[in-house]
Amino acid sequence: MIKKIQCVMLVDDNKIDNFFHERIIKKHDATIKVLPMPFAEEALEYLKATDDRQQPELIFLDINMPGMNGWEFLAEYHKLPSENQQSMIVVMLTTSENPDDRAKALTHGILSDFRSKPLTKEMFEEVIEIYSKSQNQ
Template sequence: MHTLRKVVLIDDDQINNFVCETIIKSENFAETVVCYEWAEQALQNLKATAQEAPAEFPDLIFLDINMPGMDGWRFLEEYRELPEEVTRKCCLFMLSSAVDREDIICAKQHSEVKDFFSKPLSPEILHYIREDYVL
């Protein structure tokens, strides 16, 4: 079973981050899980990593849509500015409680977004990602 090196969670909900991290670790999905409650902070750290240590860029990012400050859509706009040679190795997924069909359509129109999943994260979602995107 393939284990990713690093997964990043970007969601303002601490409890959701804790649950996601627990599931990711219990499924042996990733060696390291890094959680950010603020998209701005995540983006700042991703920019620094892309520039200073591109080999440390995450393998996968779970991104929420509705967050205070910078929301998921604004994050995607800024994420696009990162070097493509770094981001192309990273799978980015929207993980949101939003059930608005327009959000799902919009997410799938962003080439950076591999897929859209509704919360909560589950072992089944991780198995699906492992089979369809990671291996």
């Protein structure tokens, strides 16, 4: 049985990408809450909050962003409580064609995947399946 995703975070400074990716997610399931975060720092503050905010199960993370980039975000993400990390899947979603970036992503251990933009309906469904399998283990 595929587990339903309740909340997805988009960490990307490109507003057009966030808009497009949110539409893809909403077309898959209009009830999914989408949290577009244009700055990695803002996304981390959201994840660190101890209030009743809905935490994402899935994070699509861009590599190249001004200020804190995707790699720096991941370094800080590793400092979150382990129970938070275990309930989330982080997917690098980037325009980078650099094979070194793909290799570097795999060394972070938390990534379920490394995908090229743009997010497609099929890609989103594949990631949902990966999430579902990881939660059923």
